[in-house]
Amino acid sequence: MTTTAPEAGRSSVRERPGPRRRPLTLRRRESRAGLALVAPTLLVVLLVIGIPIVWTVLLAFQRVRLATLRRTGLFGEFTLGNFDRVLHTPGFADTLWTTVLYSLGGTAGSILLGLVAALIVRRPFRGRTLVRASMLLPYVAPVVAVTFVWQVMLDPQLGVVNDWGQRFLGWDAPIPFLSQDSTALWTVITFEAWRYFPFAFLFLLARLQAVPADLEEAARVDGATPTQRFRHILLPQLMPVIALLAVLRFIMTFNKFDDVYLLTGGSAGTEVVSVRVYQFLTARTDVGAAAAQAVVLAVVLIAFVAIYLRFFGAHREA
Amino acid sequence: MDRDRIETVSLRWLRRVVIAAFLIITVLPFWYMLVLSVRPIERLLLDPGSLWVPVGEFTVATYAEVLKAAEDGGQGFLTFIRNSGLVALAATLLTLVVAIPGAYAVSRLRFFGRRQVNALFLAVYLFPSIVIAIPLFVVFTRVGLRGSLFGLVLVYISQTLPVSVYMLKNYFETIPISLEESAAIDGAGRLGIIRRVSLPLAAPSIMAVALYDFMIAWNEFLFALLFLVDKPNRWTVSLGLSLLADGVEVPKTVLMAGSVILTLPIVILFFASERLLTEGLTSGAEKG
Numbered sequence: 001m002t003t004t005a006p007e008a009g010r011s012s013v014r015e016r017p018g019p020r021r022r023p024l025t026l027r028r029r030e031s032r033a034g035l036a037l038v039a040p041t042l043l044v045v046l047l048v049i050g051i052p053i054v055w056t057v058l059l060a061f062q063r064v065r066l067a068t069l070r071r072t073g074l075f076g077e078f079t080l081g082n083f084d085r086v087l088h089t090p091g092f093a094d095t096l097w098t099t100v101l102y103s104l105g106g107t108a109g110s111i112l113l114g115l116v117a118a119l120i121v122r123r124p125f126r127g128r129t130l131v132r133a134s135m136l137l138p139y140v141a142p143v144v145a146v147t148f149v150w151q152v153m154l155d156p157q158l159g160v161v162n163d164w165g166q167r168f169l170g171w172d173a174p175i176p177f178l179s180q181d182s183t184a185l186w187t188v189i190t191f192e193a194w195r196y197f198p199f200a201f202l203f204l205l206a207r208l209q210a211v212p213a214d215l216e217e218a219a220r221v222d223g224a225t226p227t228q229r230f231r232h233i234l235l236p237q238l239m240p241v242i243a244l245l246a247v248l249r250f251i252m253t254f255n256k257f258d259d260v261y262l263l264t265g266g267s268a269g270t271e272v273v274s275v276r277v278y279q280f281l282t283a284r285t286d287v288g289a290a291a292a293q294a295v296v297l298a299v300v301l302i303a304f305v306a307i308y309l310r311f312f313g314a315h316r317e318a
Numbered sequence: 319m320d321r322d323r324i325e326t327v328s329l330r331w332l333r334r335v336v337i338a339a340f341l342i343i344t345v346l347p348f349w350y351m352l353v354l355s356v357r358p359i360e361r362l363l364l365d366p367g368s369l370w371v372p373v374g375e376f377t378v379a380t381y382a383e384v385l386k387a388a389e390d391g392g393q394g395f396l397t398f399i400r401n402s403g404l405v406a407l408a409a410t411l412l413t414l415v416v417a418i419p420g421a422y423a424v425s426r427l428r429f430f431g432r433r434q435v436n437a438l439f440l441a442v443y444l445f446p447s448i449v450i451a452i453p454l455f456v457v458f459t460r461v462g463l464r465g466s467l468f469g470l471v472l473v474y475i476s477q478t479l480p481v482s483v484y485m486l487k488n489y490f491e492t493i494p495i496s497l498e499e500s501a502a503i504d505g506a507g508r509l510g511i512i513r514r515v516s517l518p519l520a521a522p523s524i525m526a527v528a529l530y531d532f533m534i535a536w537n538e539f540l541f542a543l544l545f546l547v548d549k550p551n552r553w554t555v556s557l558g559l560s561l562l563a564d565g566v567e568v569p570k571t572v573l574m575a576g577s578v579i580l581t582l583p584i585v586i587l588f589f590a591s592e593r594l595l596t597e598g599l600t601s602g603a604e605k606g
Binding site: 029036038052053055056120125131134136137138140144145159162194225227254281287291297298301 | 453476508
């Protein structure tokens with residue numbers, strides 16, 4: 001990063017004319033202003049995110065049920081019982097594996113689609129504004145509405161997909177995409193790629209438009225073909241964004257609750273960890289086990305991200 | 319023909335095909351939603367493959383039913399719309415008030431711990447909302463904030479804040495520092511610079527962030543589900559739709575009308591301000 005904060009404003013002489021107190025240096029004033037401006041943000045993050053995270057970890061080691069909630073203090077008796085219960089509830093490993101597959105598939109799919117989309121709307125053409133706007137539709141539309149539409153579209157009786165499949169593609173019977181084990185996870189991953197490619201698209205398009213035109217012009221003059229220009233000029237410029245997107249999308253997908261919960265409710269082999277946490281919390285009203293399961297989720301996620309940063313992120317900080 | 323020519327021509331055609339494909343996959347589901355919302359359910363069962371409204375089938379009874387209050391035999395979506403709107407607006411405004419100074423500081427000012435703050439916002443992403451949801455669920459149950467829209471606003475701010483700061487920070491960084499330097503030389507103080515130079519230049523971006531925040535809050539589902547589920551008069555549109563969709567008694571076409579109502583405000587807002595969100599923030603602001 002080459003940004004250097006402004007050194008200008010030599011007019012500091014007129015600050016604080018008092019003879020005793022030496023005026024603060026520009027650097028120190030800058031530092032104070034910075035802290036003051038960032039304080040509210042930090043406060044909210046600490047209050048609504050920081051403290052709850054610590055609390056979840058504490059809850060994970062206590063025996064807390066929703067019914068006994070009013071009587072439980074912050075520090076109850078500490079126990080490992082929750083983890084024991086969570087690890088030995090059937091389906092633990094399956095859930096983790098499903099989550100990994102779902103996250104990798106969703107991440108790769110959305111970035112790939114987003115990259116293609118960004119490349120095709122980069123240059124002006126007639127109707128580009130409209131195309132670009134509609135590209136963002138899956139992402140801006142409410143998750144409850146789009147999952148509902150997908151459910152109906154894929155419905156074996158009511159859905160347009162099965163009707164067309166049987167009429168034009170020669171399917172023998174309707175395919176219950178969201179309720180049979182062989183298709184449910186793939187459908188959910190496809191949904192994820194469809195819904196989140198605009199996120200990647202936005203980031204990539206913004207970066208593409210910041211690529212100096214001279215660079216490509218020079219490459220063109222030197223005889224580089226379009227694919228060569230993409231490979232050697234654009235892609236290297238996009239790589240940091242793609243790397244960032246890969247981390248962001250992976251983390252967000254790994255944590256995702258809404259999409260899977262609304263599409264399948266976690267049935268047919270699509271139960272991801274956060275849906276499981278939710279089941280512990282509401283269906284079993286076992287707050288301790290839910291917290292333990294959530295901690296497992298966070299730890300696995302941190303491990304993945306650490307590995308990623310170790311192998312791919314090392315040179316980015318330079 | 320050389321390679322350059324072949325590539326240029328074939329890519330031009332490929333591009334058209336891909337644009338069409340993208341249009342289909344992005345717009346079709348919404349078109350389908352719209353069509354289903356104005357068809358009677360009996361007709362849908364007979365002809366599920368239709369992508370337009372057959373002549374004589376058009377009806378708006380679905381909308382009437384979904385909007386009417388529960389006492390009048392409807393689904394009560396008017397109340398849900400009010401709840402969602404209030405929560406989303408409050409969350410957006412409060413987020414901006416907090417995020418703008420924060421983002422400016424992180425992008426421009428060198429202060430103790432600036433790098434850590436940067437890292438913190440990325441780290442906040444690390445934490446699944448479900449992890450935060452458990453203790454919030456516990457706390458809100460204990461202090462009686464469960465079932466209150468105010469509690470929901472508080473949670474939504476925390477959801478939108480990190481990404482808002484991140485986006486705004488990036489925008490502030492694209493504003494040439496020399497502009498701020500000229501203002502400083504002309505005698506403007508720090509706040510003057512922010513108010514007279516940075517904010518006006520970032521206005522379209524701030525609009526974009528506001529839109530994004532509103533969208534997150536309007537669309538949010540998990541926290542609404544956890545906090546409001548047993549208070550039907552406080553349900554947001556998202557929550558109401560998903561809970562009604564779980565049952566079997568409400569026809570799918572009526573729920574499609576609900577989906578349209580849920581989606582439409584976002585889409586209208588989005589298309590109306592699309593122009594605002596476009597490129598070219600600072601082009602031409604600086605000579606040379």
